[in-house]
Amino acid sequence: MTYRIAVLPGDGIGPEVIREAVRVVEAVGAATGIAFDFTEAPIGGAAVEATGDPLPPETEQACLAAGAILLGAVGGPRWDREPAARRPETGLLRLRKAVGAYANLRPVRVHPAMAGRGPLRPEVVGTGIDVLIVRELTGGLYYGERGLQQEPFGERAYDTMVYTTPEIERIVRMAFQLARGRRRRVVSVDKSNVLETSRLWRRVTEAVAEEFGDVELEHMLVDNAAMQLVRSPGRFDVLVTENTFGDILSDLAAALCGSLGLLPSASLGLPGRPPLFEPVHGSAPDIAGRGIANPLAAIASAALMLRYAFGLEREARAVEDAIDEVLAYGPWTPDIAPPGAPVAGTEEVGRAVALKVRERLAPAPLEPVDAPLQVAFWDPVEPVDPAPLGEGSPGGAAGTTGETPPAAVPGASLSAAAAPAASAPGVAGDNLAVSWIAGDHGFRPVLPDEPVPAAPGVAPDAPPPAGATYSGHRSSRRTRHPVGRRAESKARTRAAAGGRPGTGKGA
Template identity: 40%
Template sequence: MEFNIALISGDGIGPEVIKEATKILDKIGKLFSHKFKYTEIEAGGASIEKYGEPLTKDNLEVCKKSNAIILGAIGGAKWDSQPLDKKPEKAILQLRKELSLGDNLRPIFVNSALTSFSPLKESILRKGLDILVVRDIVGGMICSEKKTGVGKFGREASDLEYYNEEIIRKTVIMGFEAAMKRRKKLASLDKANVLESSMLWRTVVNEISKDYPEVEVKHYLIDNASMEVLKDPSKFDVIIASNIFGDIIADELSQITGTAGILASAELGIKGPGIFTPNQLHNTDESIVGKDVANPIGVILASALLLRYSLGLSEEALKVENAVDRVLKENFVTRDLFCEGKKLIGTKEMGSRIADNI
């Protein structure tokens, strides 16, 4: 089968790590008789430099016609002073809107060869940390009405935490469907003790739960959840959350693994192409650009998510994930994970070793 993949190398280390992702996909293609046709486009800072805007209409059309999109990295210090509509990150917001992407999936796990990097005690990690965060990305204060101005007390600003039943339902259903394929446990995060939007969220979760009687559902207030995931992450399987709460909890979970650089992320809609990125999409450490030291595992595992969720190739996705696991258990790491007992390799060699293990 032939698949069209839009490649957005983006900024910073993006071009380096994207090359390793295509190396992996090409190996999968050879083994399973698939053909991946890549179209490289600019977005983010690279597009601003070349075209004066984060994403052009022509490049947007390429993305729309693709089967999936891989994005390497976006942003950097040189664009920090740009207005909101001219920041590199605006490209992601445009893609989400134009492709009708409604949910972000973040698999969070601790690799058994890298447990020493986690700030959690070994007694906690021994119980396990394997969580899928399903987060809405179209509602809430991040995407809703915004106002600025001058009022009685000087300058003022507001961001509307707006939700409706339709937005909530699609995230909740995706969470339940994911839970059915995992350990059948679902945690829903909200702030229903003070927010009307969260009260609606909790109501919809309870309604939909009736269609999934096998799934154990538990509601958490977001502040309590942020403590509980530190105390005992093994209690959690699938987490569903609103835009802002999901953004925060996913980043917290990523950090407690101690190895956020090897995690991946997927943004999906009901139909059409999804966007697949490393968890650290906004890695703006310009000191490592072009030095063959960046960790490509995040975007390589993003390519595994692409295979599974956009192309329906679960066996192929598992091959990639198992190959990553084998290389890490052989103690090969890039500079960000190097410590005593590990074998230091570069970006390119990491990609090649993973490809060789598929």
């Protein structure tokens, strides 16, 4: 399966940070074999310059044909005097409408390593802050009726805030569903002491909350929510609110992190339409082209894309863990570098994250072969027929008692007559002889070129005694530690008790 991504670099630093986000997604593909297909298209000011339209039809078509949209940033002072239809931000609003995006998710995560680099005191940050802001995206002031009129005394401007019950229900329900996968607390933010739309918001929220008896609901006025986000951010889990309040509160929450360059966002909408992922920061034209923009918000947006668009949770976590490691140990762009620390550029940070992602997702050194590899354990006393894993004792083949072969002779050379004919990496075929040694947590195969310690009275490469048979045991994906005292002690204890090597049975 190939995951198709529409890449919209946009304006200012957008192309620089999105380039690194794509690099990290490519690293995920290289480490896992997952196929990603990228289609780049213009949006915003770049599209205005090229076509006169901030969202050309070709760009919209490319987005609707993709499984997800990854966007950099739009806008800049050079287009501020353009008519509304030609302004870069109009292209983004049209795109959100085209994909039916009604929910904007803005995770605010403050890593403990950032405690001394942001505005919050270390005791406020504590062991970290993790807030998910769920913002309604298609209603309210931004989409209500508006106008500018000439009056005898001057101009008169107006905007209207309008919300309907279905619009509120769907965004609040999504917030409760997301809270179930987190700490099960929802704070609904409104201004119900003044606004009629907020009174409707509160009534609908309480009705939806009855469907989620396992999730705690708290109402909070927007001015109090702003204060609490600064004073006690750890009290929040999922915060849900309308469009305008969400826009302001999410930017306020960005200050908690110490940099807008750390905050990602996801815009989710109608089924069958591609979700949109973008960093919260703007186009930052003042630093565009200098190679110092922080790409971590764009990379974190790519992690949200892996999770919410494609369901790749393991890969998304690997990207987020890699970001956390960079925050803790570097390299750092100028906006997040500790005082006196060396600073790095956009590309260097992106490459560091990509490398750490590959390290986390790379296949284990010891890969299991396609068919079970049945390894011989010496048993000159009682022949045991080979059996596939799952027969005999629980967790192992006949003649074993679990994951580790009981009382196998450390250092003995083991016949692989039952190995599959097809070779695997590091597997030579029918004549293969596999050696196993005891470790702290069980038994593991001897690595290539590793000396095999001899067991008492047994040469490391001695052939099995005449009449010896084997019992089946699968190799484990986990790499084992070198020879340890625990396994040797267990082997000696079994021998002293009269156990028969390779059978797991008493005399």
